[in-house]
Amino acid sequence: MVSVVSTVAYLGLEARAVEVQVQLIPGLPAFNIVGLADKAVAESRERVRGAIAAMGLSLPPKRIVANLSPADLPKEGSHFDLAVALALLGAMGVVDAETLADYVVVGELGLDARIAPSPGVLLAALHASEIGKGLICPASQGAEAAWAGSIQVIAAPDILSLLNHFKGHGLLSPPEPGDAEEATHGPDLAQVKGQETAKRALEIAAAGGHNLLMVGPPGAGKSLMAACLPGILPPLDPGEALEVSMVGSVAGTLNGGRLTRTRPFRAPHHSASMAALVGGGLKVKPGEVSLAHLGVLFLDELPEFQRAVLDSLRQPLETGTVSVARANAHVTFPARVQLVAAMNPCRCGHLGDAALACSRAPRCAADYQAKVSGPLLDRIDLHVDVQAVSAADLVLPPPTEGSAEVRARVAAARTVQAVRYADHPARTNAExxxxxxxxxxxxxxxxxxxxxxxxxxxxxxxxxxxxxxxxxxxxxxxxxxxxxxxxxxxxxxxxxxxxxxx
The missing domain is CATH 1.10.8 (Helicase, Ruva Protein; domain 3)
Incomplete structure (x- = not known):
């Protein structure tokens, strides 16, 4: 008899169906997992063995084979643990295998039989909804899974509770969707003294979703204005919030199943690698440009980034997606971001100020700005020079107009665009x-x-x-x-x- 349990493998933001097939074969006792499994999946057998032992059960003295089908699809991550354990318990006759056929199963196991959270539960729930099945997942991620809609979600804290649920001894309550957090605002534009040209460019960038580059001396307020940008952007609508949450789910950053209406704001350090910025790595994960999807990617000290890392942003800024190619798979992540960059005009930062500029000016400015390639600069819609703030500006009272007034104008412009592009895939003028x-x-x-x-x-x-x-x-x-x-x-x-x- 072969016991079968459905689960998923993640490729980018796509959840692909996987069957866990477990068979008990007469022979010397052994426990093997096959089907192009990585190290984390291969180690599942020890976690499953420990979890079953913690329940007071022992494995049968037979050869146990767990096959992850399709065998040519790469399997990565610890979320296969629970599916392997339930398929094994089904083969042992502890749980009804036919009951398990109605569910997609994800979750990591502890040696004490607890079901620990694992990334990607929201994607698994959406996949289960598409194929008309329920979902079995960790209790701590039930609120996240419940956002998938009208599907049956069983969120269990441990295997024993799950088995009791199926036997009718202690039914688990269906989880409720996590709270949708209201949009939060960062610094207020009223904190910025002077810089009227730069604030106007910031408003235009927010209204149309355009990329922005600010060039100016240190201390002119470039980083502060960039931090003010999320506060004048409109909140995410429900569809956009779900998109952002899917990226967060696969990256493991969605806490407590709470969806947020605040647009992402990511500000990686200039030492970030190419994989950290655009995604990749040994186990392909979304990078900063995908974690900032439908939000803001702020790159401070732009020329200090490695040139190859910056140039890797060319395709995402143009297409709104990142395609990470590997020998065994191509993974695509969304990356519709608003790039905001800041840089000094030269290495000393005081080009044009005879009292502070270095002796190599203006040659140092040409060398410094040449670190950023022309094709990348061509993809930035707004270029604005930010002048140094004088002491006279600093002693002035705060401006009467702050983020709230600018946010209202931006929202009105975004509403016009939403109506205009209602029948088109574009969301903003930048697209x-x-x-x-x-x-x-x-x-x-x-x-x-x-x-x-x-x-x-x-x-x-x-x-x-x-x-x-x-x-x-x-x-x-x-x-x-x-x-x-x-x-x-x-x-x-x-x-x-x-x-x-x-």
């Missing part, structure tokens, strides 16, 4: 392209003439031309204008980095 871009962002006749002249003078690439139109469309939305005019194009051009002449 429109092709015929849709021509339809909604083509400027009036004076605007077209100005854009044509500027394209020639500034030597804009096709990508740069497209991004000017997107930014101009966002500026028009903030102004409440149906049509993109010359004034909107002119402001969009003022934020564009001019290509150096050879």
């Amino acid at each position: 429109i392209d092709g015929a849709l871009l021509e339809q909604v962002a083509t400027p009036d006749e004076p605007g077209r003439k100005l854009l044509a002249q500027a394209s020639e003078a500034m030597r804009l690439s096709a990508r740069g031309y497209t991004r000017i139109l997107r930014v101009a469309r966002t500026i028009a939305d903030l102004a409440g204008s149906e049509e993109v005019g010359r004034i909107h194009v002119a402001e969009a051009l003022s934020y564009r980095r001019q290509a150096p002449r050879s």
Whole structure:
């Protein structure tokens, strides 16, 4: 007799069906797990052996074979433990194997038979919902699994409780979905003294989802303004919150089954490796660009990142996805992020200040800024110079307008875009392209003439031309204008980095 239990293997944000098939074969006692299992899965047999022993049961004196089918699909992680244990108990006759056929099973086991949390439960629950099955998962992740909708979720603290549930001795209560946390706000823009041009660029970036680069001396407020950005962005809608939570589930960062409406804000250190930033590693995990999906990725001290690491962001910024290729699998993660970067104009940071600049200026500035490749800079919509804050600015009273007022204007512009793109996959102006871009962002006749002249003078690439139109469309939305005019194009051009002449 072969006992079969359903579980899943994770490839990116995709949960693929896996069958755990356990058979007891006459012969010398042994316990083998086959089916392209990694080290963590191979070690399951010891955790399963210990958990069953903790329940007062002993393994039969036979050859135990657990096959993870399909055998050519890589299996990684400890979430197979519970499925292997239940399939083995089914083969031993301790639990009804037919009852287990109605469930997808995930969870890690402790040697004392407790069921410990494992990453990816939300993905497993969504997969179970699609195929019309229930889910068995750890008790601590029941609230997370309950977000999948109207499926039966059995969240058990240990195997003994699970067995009693199936026998009707002590039914486990179905879990409730975790609380949806309200959006939280970081620093207020009212804390920023001066910097009106940079704050305007920040508002435009928030309204249209555009990438932003701030260049200025140390202490000018670049990092503070970047930290203020999540506070003026609209909260995640339910669909977006589920997308963000799926990434958090697979990364193991979703705590207590709580979905949040706050947009992610990730600020990796400049020593981050390529795998840490875009994903990968021995066991492929989402990187910072995926953990910031539908939120903000802030890269401070941009030229201090390794050049190859920065250039690995080119594809995600263009396509909104990251594809990690391995010999045995291709894994895709979502990466629709808003990049905000900050950098000093040169290594000493005081270019243009005769009293503080180093003796190598302006050559040091050219060398320092050349660390960031042109193709990456071409993908950044807004370039703004942030000037040093003077003592006169610091003693001024706080500005009357803070994050709340800017957030209201950004929300109004985002609402216009949501209505405009209701029948399209784009969410914001930063995502429109092709015929849709021509339809909604083509400027009036004076605007077209100005854009044509500027394209020639500034030597804009096709990508740069497209991004000017997107930014101009966002500026028009903030102004409440149906049509993109010359004034909107002119402001969009003022934020564009001019290509150096050879």
